[in-house]
Amino acid sequence: MDARSKTPPTSITEVTLDVLEDTLSFYIRTMNIAVSRDLDDKLEGLDVAKGTGKITTLLLVDSHPGIRPSIIAELILRDRSATGRLMEQMEDHGLITRRQSSTDSRVQELYITEKGAALAARIRPLVTEQSRDFFKFISPEEQQQLMDILKRAYRRIVGLP
Amino acid sequence: MDARSKTPPTSITEVTLDVLEDTLSFYIRTMNIAVSRDLDDKLEGLDVAKGTGKITTLLLVDSHPGIRPSIIAELILRDRSATGRLMEQMEDHGLITRRQSSTDSRVQELYITEKGAALAARIRPLVTEQSRDFFKFISPEEQQQLMDILKRAYRRIVGLP
């Protein structure tokens, strides 16, 4: 059988997504676009909007003073070069500071600034709320299911127990 | 209480993700990075690697001859300008052709080429397999659960019933 249609579709309701209809990675990828766009809107103008990594970095540095860029790199799934540029950008914005470690001069220690701490405090509720609101039409039980499974996947991929 | 640690962590296992630990959008965004990277690897050199949209476009045009760019734009969550550039790129690669509609000269009809059809046939199993393999460590039942929920979210966002 062939799913090919005879006349061109004139509305999205006449379209099927071919094999993507049942492909989990397709939904992850498209939902990422939607949820990231919504998050950017909610954080507009806030110095951590746009792109993945800024929020995680800010919260990690705030919660773990002295954390190293290479650890953040592993957790946000970026390489060291991308992470380095991210740190530089956040330092330029006055959110974090970088210090050379006294015990191993190759490594840097990251510390939050006052401005960074204030921003962290401000975005924590926003980030939580955005996720909850965005998935509002999915029941809390299913949201939890979804998160449990994805959390397991994430932890496995970054190498957490 | 304060989750702040006293000494800098030296391994990712000593780190907690702050509020992101329980934030669904965080996991969607990070899993997107991982799954997209893996998909790019699996499709390396294949003219549809890199970026979301090329695969969907190729399969949609193959399954729905004469489909319009604006319909594809809605389904891949891009605006018309981004979609237009995507169409141009795929036409340059000889995968699709664009024709002006005879009934409404504003709209274009997209058609697959021989080369495009061959590529579509080739990637269909690859795309399905990639998703299955990538989430192999999650049980088939849970994969299905995950997909059902995300599919519902996707359909709601693009405005499908």
Place this chain on the structure above:
DNA sequence: TATTGTTATACTCTATAACTATA
């Protein structure tokens, strides 16, 4: 020899706005 971080490059995506042509 491995690790941490830097630099450079080239490519792609994203968002916005202004524009043409047609309905």
Place this chain on the structure above:
DNA sequence: TATAGTTATAGAGTATAACAATA
């Protein structure tokens, strides 16, 4: 006045490779 598609631009992310300094 609304719709389909184009063009231009600025900002961001991504991948890769080569590099310096240190362990």
